[in-house]
Amino acid sequence: MKEVQDILALAIRQPAMSDQLQLAESDTVAVPDCLDFSLQRFTYDRPLPVEDVAMVVYQPAKRGQTAAIELRYCVAGNKYCQNPGCTDRVCADGHRDNCVQKSPSIDMITVKFQPSFIQSLQKGSTNSTLFDMQSRKPFVKTIQPSTKSKEVLEQMVHHNYDGALKNIFLQSKALELLLFSSDQFVQNDTDDRFGCRFLTQLEDREKIEKARDILLEQLDAPITIRDLARRVAMNECYLKKGFKAMYGTTIYDYFQKERMEKAKSLLYERGMSVSEVAILMGYSCISHFSTAFKKHTGLKPCELLLR
Structure with missing residues (x-):
């Protein structure tokens, strides 16, 4: 259903x-x-x-x-x-x-x-x-x-x-x-x-869902809201408001959370190194990845590997 x-x-x-x-x-x-x-x-x-x-x-x-x-x-x-x-x-x-x-x-x-x-x-x-x-x-x-x-x-x-x-x-x-x-x-x-009033239309809700799917498909390649809006053929403002109404968070926060959850899985379940995961998640700087990871999980990537 x-x-x-x-x-x-x-x-x-x-x-x-x-x-x-x-x-x-x-x-x-x-x-x-x-x-x-x-x-x-x-x-x-x-x-x-x-x-x-x-x-x-x-x-x-x-x-x-x-x-x-x-x-x-x-x-x-x-x-x-x-x-x-x-x-x-x-x-x-x-x-x-x-x-x-x-x-x-x-x-x-x-x-x-x-x-x-x-x-x-x-x-x-x-x-x-x-x-x-x-x-x-x-x-x-x-x-x-x-x-x-x-x-x-x-x-x-x-x-x-x-x-x-x-x-x-x-x-x-x-x-x-x-x-x-x-x-x-x-x-x-x-x-x-x-x-959001415009979300009363099924077509608009499906566009928001498509935008979420795009985010999940490319967690290793950040996309701008402008490009995301173009790909789903929706006004940027409507996309941002509609996304938050449907999923309870901003597009950026949703993307970052999913990105760090995938990184956590790669580190903890697959045993990959911090540098490998950082590259796979689209980070050119390991320190930036570590900062983002700690903000989301409360731990540095290396601390998770020690557990």
Whole structure:
């Protein structure tokens, strides 16, 4: 699903690494007249640099489909537990650190609210509504999951409710997620809150995605924003604003981070020398590479080799 790939691209900045993921578990729950909840749990064998990320998505009504508000989360977690004699609840209640049979995982969680439910929450409000369900303009806003949100997500994944009680539980937790996410959402000004207007067009979002792909394909050859904009046929200003709206960082910072992550992999996993990695990453001066590497990792390249 494209939605999964969109959020995975933010959580795992090195696309090739996402190929290591294996779907281990999935669950869907429809709470009538309220929301749809889905969970996909992926496991992996080798260490992955996973960043917790969340997206607030508004999809306007289309032919045959109603408008929808979605909260999407990608969070790193653990599978509690592979031992048949141990339950998820036991590990989740505080014994996870001592569990030798847990395995690392990534949880993809989506909460899709029904329009009528969102509108019922906004009835009687004298303030401006949080979501205009009549709008024809979609938007996507990327946020960092708060500690409170991650605690709620943990509870939604690990519980012992069934039937009607499960529906009540998921509805209550989904409302908490909506509250905590909205707190972060409305802190931004109106333009940021609804994302860049030009990104409502799929064509423009695809251009931003293409720009990111170009950056990842040539980490050893820095490219100017002007040249990048030309290659994707987009205005420089729009490219910079759209990139930050979609990926939560500037083009330069994104490029440098991916560049240093690749350098770290070459040093640590392949055992290459500092000078070799510096050259491969496009640096003509080793000291400049060392400075950039330390700024990103907190270590000098040579210190990483000693570990």
